[in-house]
Amino acid sequence: MQKHLQIICVVSLLRVLAEFALGAWVSLVALGWDGEGFLAYHPTAHPEVGDRAAFYILGVGLLLLGLIRLVQVVGVFAVGSWARVLGQWLGWVDFLTPLTLPLGLWALQVYRHPDTIQVFRHRQAASADQVPV
Numbered sequence: 001m002q003k004h005l006q007i008i009c010v011v012s013l014l015r016v017l018a019e020f021a022l023g024a025w026v027s028l029v030a031l032g033w034d035g036e037g038f039l040a041y042h043p044t045a046h047p048e049v050g051d052r053a054a055f056y057i058l059g060v061g062l063l064l065l066g067l068i069r070l071v072q073v074v075g076v077f078a079v080g081s082w083a084r085v086l087g088q089w090l091g092w093v094d095f096l097t098p099l100t101l102p103l104g105l106w107a108l109q110v111y112r113h114p115d116t117i118q119v120f121r122h123r124q125a126a127s128a129d130q131v132p133v
Contacts, residue, residue: 001115023062030055087111
């Protein structure tokens with residue numbers, strides 16, 4: 001199960017990169033909505049009134065999700081027990097879209113597995129014993 005945990009961390013890092021890139025791009029499109037140049041919205045498109053705000057919300061949401069996922073991956077490498085719980089919550093969030101549903105199922109299976117729980121308990125106890133008093 002520890003191998004699955006390492007693979008999930010690598011996949012999550014790739015997802016962080018994708019969420020940051022997509023969130024930044026969508027936010028930049030919202031910034032250049034009425035402008036000129038390469039950030040300008042396509043001149044033949046006729047966006048609705050609330051489209052710019054929707055782009056801002058989507059862009060910031062993707063950036064925030066990427067940041068939360070990055071914190072979770074760093075927590076797994078630092079072996080914080082909170083990282084396993086956050087990984088489970090992110091697994092539930094993955095249920096929202098059909099594209100990420102298999103990743104959410106996989107994350108829930110790995111983070112809720114007794115071996116993974118034991119790994120986090122064992123590492124947490126070992127790191128607490130190494131702290132000088």
